[in-house]
Amino acid sequence: HSDQLGPWVANDAGAAQQMLHTFLAQSVSESIVVDCLKSNPWARGALKARGFEFERPLTRMHRGGNTHPGRPEAVCGILGPEFG
Secondary structure, three states: EEEEEEEEEEEEEEEEHHHHHHHHHOEEEEOOEEEEEOOOHHHHHHHHHOOOOOOOOOOOOOOOOOOOOHHHHEEEEEHHHHOO
């Protein structure tokens, strides 16, 4: 029913905004959702500037030691586990 943006990962604000712009230009759906990470310094601002609004909070969890966390500061948006 909706297009979902994610995973969405960028090294800087300019790259994040360009990816968002490209995704929105290619989407044919009127409804678009993204699970935006609060910890990312660019994602929320870029989404708000494009008319996105807060819908619900999400909590990312892991079991056991997270020995390979990657670079969470570069993750703008995730894709839910329901997508495999």
